Amino acid sequence: MPESIRERVMVRFERCVGCHSCELACRVAHSRSGSLAVAILEEPKPKRRIFVEQAAESPAPFLCRHCEDAPCVRCCPTGALRFDEASGLVVYGVDRCIGCHACVMACPFGVIQPGAGDLFVVKCDRCPDRDLPACVEACPTKALVLERDFLLDRRRRTVRRFVEAARTAGTEADFVATGSIGNP
Amino acid sequence: MLLKKAEIQARTITEDGQIFLQKAAQDGLETVWDRYEVQKPQCGFCELGLSCRNCSMGPCRIDPFGEGPQRGICGADADIIVARNLGRMIAAGSASHSDHGRDLVEVLRKVGEGYAPGYTIRSVEKLQKVAAEFGIASDGKTPSALAVELAYAMEEEFGTRKKALTFLARVPEKRRAIWNKLGITPRGIDRETSEMMHRTHMGVDNDWQSLLLHGLRNALSDGWGGSLIATEISDILFGIPQPVTSEVNLGVLKEDQVNIVLHGHNPIVSEMIYEAAQDSELLALASQKGAKGINLAGLCCTGNELLMRRGIPMAGNHLMTELALSTGLVDMMLVDYQCIMPSLGEIATCYHTLMISTSDKAKYPHMAHHEFHPETAQAKARELVRLAVENYARRIPAKIQPAPNAPTRMLAGFSVEAIVAALGGSVTPLIEAIKSGDIQGAVGVVGCNNPKIQHDSGHVTLTRRLIQNDILVVDTGCAAVAHAKAGLKVPEAATQAGPGLQRVCKALGIPPVLHMGSCVDNVRILNLAATLANTLGTDISDLPLAAAAPEWYSEKAVSIACYAVASGVFTVLGTPPPIFGSPKIVKLLTEDIEGLLGASFAVEPDPEKAAERIVNHIRQKRKALGL
Ligand code: SF4
Ligand code: SF4
Ligand code: SF4
Numbered sequence: 001m002p003e004s005i006r007e008r009v010m011v012r013f014e015r016c017v018g019c020h021s022c023e024l025a026c027r028v029a030h031s032r033s034g035s036l037a038v039a040i041l042e043e044p045k046p047k048r049r050i051f052v053e054q055a056a057e058s059p060a061p062f063l064c065r066h067c068e069d070a071p072c073v074r075c076c077p078t079g080a081l082r083f084d085e086a087s088g089l090v091v092y093g094v095d096r097c098i099g100c101h102a103c104v105m106a107c108p109f110g111v112i113q114p115g116a117g118d119l120f121v122v123k124c125d126r127c128p129d130r131d132l133p134a135c136v137e138a139c140p141t142k143a144l145v146l147e148r149d150f151l152l153d154r155r156r157r158t159v160r161r162f163v164e165a166a167r168t169a170g171t172e173a174d175f176v177a178t179g180s181i182g183n184p
Numbered sequence: 185m186l187l188k189k190a191e192i193q194a195r196t197i198t199e200d201g202q203i204f205l206q207k208a209a210q211d212g213l214e215t216v217w218d219r220y221e222v223q224k225p226q227c228g229f230c231e232l233g234l235s236c237r238n239c240s241m242g243p244c245r246i247d248p249f250g251e252g253p254q255r256g257i258c259g260a261d262a263d264i265i266v267a268r269n270l271g272r273m274i275a276a277g278s279a280s281h282s283d284h285g286r287d288l289v290e291v292l293r294k295v296g297e298g299y300a301p302g303y304t305i306r307s308v309e310k311l312q313k314v315a316a317e318f319g320i321a322s323d324g325k326t327p328s329a330l331a332v333e334l335a336y337a338m339e340e341e342f343g344t345r346k347k348a349l350t351f352l353a354r355v356p357e358k359r360r361a362i363w364n365k366l367g368i369t370p371r372g373i374d375r376e377t378s379e380m381m382h383r384t385h386m387g388v389d390n391d392w393q394s395l396l397l398h399g400l401r402n403a404l405s406d407g408w409g410g411s412l413i414a415t416e417i418s419d420i421l422f423g424i425p426q427p428v429t430s431e432v433n434l435g436v437l438k439e440d441q442v443n444i445v446l447h448g449h450n451p452i453v454s455e456m457i458y459e460a461a462q463d464s465e466l467l468a469l470a471s472q473k474g475a476k477g478i479n480l481a482g483l484c485c486t487g488n489e490l491l492m493r494r495g496i497p498m499a500g501n502h503l504m505t506e507l508a509l510s511t512g513l514v515d516m517m518l519v520d521y522q523c524i525m526p527s528l529g530e531i532a533t534c535y536h537t538l539m540i541s542t543s544d545k546a547k548y549p550h551m552a553h554h555e556f557h558p559e560t561a562q563a564k565a566r567e568l569v570r571l572a573v574e575n576y577a578r579r580i581p582a583k584i585q586p587a588p589n590a591p592t593r594m595l596a597g598f599s600v601e602a603i604v605a606a607l608g609g610s611v612t613p614l615i616e617a618i619k620s621g622d623i624q625g626a627v628g629v630v631g632c633n634n635p636k637i638q639h640d641s642g643h644v645t646l647t648r649r650l651i652q653n654d655i656l657v658v659d660t661g662c663a664a665v666a667h668a669k670a671g672l673k674v675p676e677a678a679t680q681a682g683p684g685l686q687r688v689c690k691a692l693g694i695p696p697v698l699h700m701g702s703c704v705d706n707v708r709i710l711n712l713a714a715t716l717a718n719t720l721g722t723d724i725s726d727l728p729l730a731a732a733a734p735e736w737y738s739e740k741a742v743s744i745a746c747y748a749v750a751s752g753v754f755t756v757l758g759t760p761p762p763i764f765g766s767p768k769i770v771k772l773l774t775e776d777i778e779g780l781l782g783a784s785f786a787v788e789p790d791p792e793k794a795a796e797r798i799v800n801h802i803r804q805k806r807k808a809l810g811l
């Protein structure tokens with residue numbers, strides 16, 4: 001993968017406390033004023049691109065996955081939605097959009113929503129002007145992380161588990177003694 | 185949108201609740217359960233007690249996973265923030281009960297001074313007894329003069345100049361020694377609440393342990409102060425409750441009568457409405473309008489107060505308040521304060537119901553405000569009952585649905601005085617029954633409803649298990665109404681109890697579950713426990729007792745639970761309080777506190793498991809007593 005491809009926002013579900021801070025931050029990031037106090041008075045109201053839902057009694061934040069072979073891109077009759085090779089993101093150009101909402105129906109996660117005002121649809125743009133997306137920055141429990149951090153975290157945790165298991169399970173000599181090593 | 189059968193059954197176990205949930209949905213109403221659904225997921229920080237809004241450098245939140253911030257801007261850590269939040273909950277609960285008590289003190293004084301026509305002193309006996317406790321001699325004084333003196337003495341209790349509240353004389357000596365040692369003897373009712381607000385201001389008390397200790401003192405100022413004053417004055421003014429039969433559930437609303445529903449907590453308004461509803465002129469007006477009479481019904485604790493003293497039927501408890509309106513049969517609902525959902529006024533606009541708010545400190549959207557003051561309450565009550573009668577003709581036939589199920593019978597009115605009388609004049613027979621093992625112990629199952637728990641199932645499941653184990657259950661508030669609806673409050677329910685409790689109930693002609701009043705009346709349970717301990721010359725914490733609030737929601741319930749534990753009663757909560765963000769505080773309250781107070785908290789949402797824990801606790805206490 002080329003260097004320029006930006007990471008997706010990944011979710012560590014077990015950490016989400018359902019505070020909706022990410023939704024708020026996303027709204028502010030996509031408001032005209034950029035400030036919470038002013039944004040709440042704006043019309044049309046700024047829309048969020050991330051959705052914290054309740055699933056099986058746990059809060060679960062969801063946002064555009066920026067799929068590679070994206071269903072929304074495939075069904076868009078005008079090319080308003082397209083996969084941008086350079087950034088690795090599914091990008092939306094309102095100028096080509098005819099407001100048919102085929103993408104709204106096609107998205108398997110339901111994270112493209114009908115727009116309001118001058119937008120036909122609204123979806124996560126991964127905050128193009130920011131290194132750290134607003135939602136990631138706002139999340140107080142670090143449930144939202146970028147792909148690289150996510151992978152690093154998963155890997156380290158798994159490695160830690162293995163090492164701990166090996167440590168507590170005993171020495172190599174124990175294994176030999178019980179016949180589990182050297183006795184294939 | 186209509187609800188599926190499974191959805192309805194998941195919300196409530198009550199028959200009338202299930203029927204009227206569907207009716208409410210049909211009429212397009214949004215109920216507390218619908219609003220709960222759309223609040224999900226609820227904020228995890230607040231659930232854990234980890235959010236702080238005590239100053240404007242904040243709001244601050246502590247990351248319970250340890251990766252994000254571990255301190256508020258001021259530097260407060262999770263323990264401090266959780267303790268501060270819990271302290272403020274206690275303060276709010278205690279303030280509510282105590283302000284209710286203060287209102288009654290005011291009426292008592294005005295009755296004595298002759299400014300409150302309509303109200304009288306119904307129990308001179310109690311007036312004299314309580315006055316004596318305050319060191320006021322009754323000889324030669326008229327009840328009015330005595331009432332004024334007592335009212336002034338009680339007003340002093342709210343202030344700050346005392347070392348200890350007067351009613352602490354009722355507390356077993358060993359218990360008072362514990363409080364003195366811990367420095368939690370409550371001094372003034374308002375003082376402790378005020379001090380709690382001070383301590384939890386940014387930069388005051390930042391030791392989570394001392395914050396929690398003051399929380400206990402604050403709660404004790406409610407239990408042995410504000411609430412106790414409210415109960416005692418209610419008895420003086422409106423009479424000491426005596427066993428009385430009545431009925432419960434939405435079936436008590438009559439299709440052919442003017443239905444006036446009384447909701448809230450303060451008996452000052454409802455007692456006057458009760459009088460007005462007996463007025464022959466108004467009854468004549470009702471029959472002129474085609475109604476067969478004027479039917480009063482209660483909701484929540486105002487209902488409990490009237491039920492205990494006048495036997496008026498109960499329409500339901502907290503989660504039934506919105507559904508009561510959906511019958512289309514309520515001609516007027518009067519509310520005073522506490523636990524009145526702000527949604528009620530708007531729901532009522534769907535029907536012909538007149539919604540009336542009555543307290544100078546509690547106004548609600550879409551309600552007409554008619555303030556009650558002792559001086560004019562009598563006339564005001566007549567005016568309102570007249571309005572209700574006139575409103576009978578405005579019922580909307582298409583929206584009416586009477587409850588198809590018959591009301592459930594019940595017995596209420598078990599004040600301590602009534603229980604002692606039923607026992608033949610002293611608590612000795614009860615102690616004997618406990619000693620012999622016929623009664624293994626007693627548990628107060630109290631508290632509210634909470635949509636997070638299937639309506640009434642927490643109360644009813646727990647109580648059924650307890651009585652099966654020969655444990656006598658006493659109850660108050662919304663729990664009491666839940667038990668009554670489930671048919672546990674008739675003498676015949678004794679057959680559902682274990683063999684020992686069954687024998688006692690049959691001998692005395694009482695139900696296995698005794699209704700001791702409203703939530704302020706939890707102090708009756710406390711008084712009973714103190715009387716038992718004093719008779720035995722021991723401490724409350726030595727007795728085989730426990731308390732449970734399986735479906736609590738309110739800040740008042742937090743205060744009640746804290747004064748119960750501080751008084752030595754093991755207390756099990758069904759809904760988790762917002763303290764789990766601090767493992768240290770959880771450990772202190774559920775384990776270590778036992779060593780200090782001889783009692784602790786437990787949190788157990790599953791009522792079956794809660795029953796198990798309580799039964800075990802009672803067995804242990806019996807064993808320690810050598811029983
Ligand atoms: S709404 Fe716009 S983006 Fe979506 S499919 Fe239609 S044209 Fe494409
Ligand atoms: S990445 Fe940006 S647009 Fe997408 S949800 Fe987060 S804040 Fe909103
Ligand atoms: S900000 Fe983080 S913790 Fe809060 S709802 Fe969003 S993902 Fe969950």
Ligand code: SF4
Nearest residue numbers: 236239242244256258
């Ligand atoms: S008191 Fe401290 S923790 Fe609370 S809001 Fe202020 S700075 Fe934050």
